[in-house]
Amino acid sequence: MDRKPGSTGDGRKAGRPRNPGTDRIILAAARKLLAEGGLEALRFEVLADMAGVSRPTIYRRWASKPDLVNEIAYGGDDPFPARPIGDLRQAIRFVFEQLRDHYAQPDVSAAAIGAIVMGQKEGAAHPPALAVEAERTAREALRAMIEDGKARGLVRGDADADALFDIAVGAILYRGLFSADSRPRHDDVEPLVDIVMAGLQP
């Protein structure tokens, strides 16, 4: 449901191999379009022109627009590499900072929201499997922290790690998208950490 198989990365043999640099050029152009005009500005014709490439060359790499958008939103290297740190507050802040660093990129937030919209059509996987997969590491890290905190008596017993995670993602994503230019970006996660930490007190 994502990147099409091809010469790049496969053990292919016959035929002309794909130009590996083309992938990056297309992605860069797509990110620019998404960042500047959102999902509706991402036209494949425009994208092809920007990348100096033909439309079929794009479709050779991604089967459809949702696939490309999904890759921008959640593809590439693991966006949320786990890294447990001693202090609970620090650990939570670190998870939130990862979420913020990811979704604060305008292309990524536009792609993420676009993936949601395009994923609403009947029959599509919902929520997008890639999103679930991508967030899994961060979600589980947070869950582990909370459970550990509960075990050590540092966190109240009825704290809901999943709700907490969704609250953080929703808040970060929404602020990034909604308050585009009229209000300051939510660059500082500290208030969010404050609120959440307080909410975890036993």
Place this chain on the structure above:
Amino acid sequence: MDRKPGSTGDGRKAGRPRNPGTDRIILAAARKLLAEGGLEALRFEVLADMAGVSRPTIYRRWASKPDLVNEIAYGGDDPFPARPIGDLRQAIRFVFEQLRDHYAQPDVSAAAIGAIVMGQKEGAAHPPALAVEAERTAREALRAMIEDGKARGLVRGDADADALFDIAVGAILYRGLFSADSRPRHDDVEPLVDIVMAGLQP
């Protein structure tokens, strides 16, 4: 930039008046489409058929799809009527419940996210003026509560009411959209209230 002027709501003018029922029928059909298939399922041709109406009749009322979607997301009666209640916790819960009640409607959340996506295109008002307007009451109610709480020493001095509000809306909206059928809906605002209340402690 929203509803086109017309008989409905105007002082009696010349000409055949618009059929006021038509507005409601179209809106009901549009809500159904949005709730079931999201923004991409909202086709004007299908909408016209469902409403037993011709396409031009829809365009006579809303200039474009964004206008219609905006009205569904934020139009109609004030979705967040202010009603201050004694206890701070109760008051905050009440605001959050209003937000939840609004965005928990699948048509409304689909329209709200659609408004964001369609509002990203160059030249469109972003964020949609209607959204800002509609949320103003609730936002100011929350702000007043926080200020009052600060004055009475019940709330820490650096609490950011706007950040709080966006966190709440983002969390509610995101959960409603993202966890459509795979996880339970975020029907209970109590955890959110818990977290926030704790975060307000001086």
Place this chain on the structure above:
Amino acid sequence: MDRKPGSTGDGRKAGRPRNPGTDRIILAAARKLLAEGGLEALRFEVLADMAGVSRPTIYRRWASKPDLVNEIAYGGDDPFPARPIGDLRQAIRFVFEQLRDHYAQPDVSAAAIGAIVMGQKEGAAHPPALAVEAERTAREALRAMIEDGKARGLVRGDADADALFDIAVGAILYRGLFSADSRPRHDDVEPLVDIVMAGLQP
């Protein structure tokens, strides 16, 4: 199939009578539009504005666009009043001059050609009954002259009056329409008379 019955000209009794001047104002506006932009420029909305009248007021008088166009092309007083004159050549010239005087009006020629085009649609009377009716007088006058000429030995026996008539109308109409501005209008029927007279020689 033409003018709708109404107060004007009927023995009507009840209700407010139609404003008789309105008919002329509408017709004048329609002629102007036809003359300047042809059939496609004759929009009822524009027509109504020009005439200072509402669209239903037009439809109260003519059931449809073809009806209005037909009236302009062939309506009103008999456009080809018979008036036999002694000399055969003079008589023929007179008929042709009548045809020319009628079809040389740009509004009339546009209406006539428009009537043909709109009359081609399946199920419509073809050729338009009004055209046949209007031309009948002139056609029969020409026929009578030719027959008379034959009887007197002035015209060859196999002369076809109907073909002659169609040739004249077609030539006059086509020249008027086709050579709008690139070539001189066919204002002088003398060459046509010359040709035809010679063709009638026994």
Place this chain on the structure above:
Amino acid sequence: MDRKPGSTGDGRKAGRPRNPGTDRIILAAARKLLAEGGLEALRFEVLADMAGVSRPTIYRRWASKPDLVNEIAYGGDDPFPARPIGDLRQAIRFVFEQLRDHYAQPDVSAAAIGAIVMGQKEGAAHPPALAVEAERTAREALRAMIEDGKARGLVRGDADADALFDIAVGAILYRGLFSADSRPRHDDVEPLVDIVMAGLQP
């Protein structure tokens, strides 16, 4: 201002070539519609269905309805290939027969009259450049004959070849359109030749 540039007829260019058969299928369907119902029956949606083609495919070949109609009226191979023949009368008959053969086709006459009507709208070329171009050969052939006849003393000095040509076209076209089914078609040009020949006598 006519046929859009495309693979057909060009020097081999890049890209998928147009299916050359598609052009013919569309034209055949358009001719059928024109012949049966005139200009108003030529709907692009119906045309697309008949040709088993999508609407954009038609617009890829002709920019608008007038362009398509013009091509049917005057496009394709030269409809009036000059071929001078000895006898003046034979030569003139030959030109008229060419005109008759062309305009006697119901699709062509419908298209020709349609081109006139659609060409009247403000800003359009009038008369259609294609018509002028297509008829040029025949017009000049007739003109050459007349001049030659004058030089040889066979034709009166003040004969107007252009008027003659327009008379012939107008007569042929008008009879074909006007007398669609109520009177016999003007299949025999002999009477027209008779008249014209006599009119040319010195």
Place this chain on the structure above:
DNA sequence: GCCTAATCGAGACGGTACGTCGAGTCTTGTC
């Protein structure tokens, strides 16, 4: 050093939706 097979640019193509326009009808309130 050919041969094969996939890539690439270009652009046609079907499909589907968009937003607009004109014709003709209908429904108000006013005269």
Place this chain on the structure above:
DNA sequence: GACAAGACTCGACGTACCGTCTCGATTAGGC
């Protein structure tokens, strides 16, 4: 009843974008 105003249906228009396809021309391997 006529009339102005304008809502309404129907059907067509021309455009836009998506994803597929078909060309000719490259461009690597594998033999």
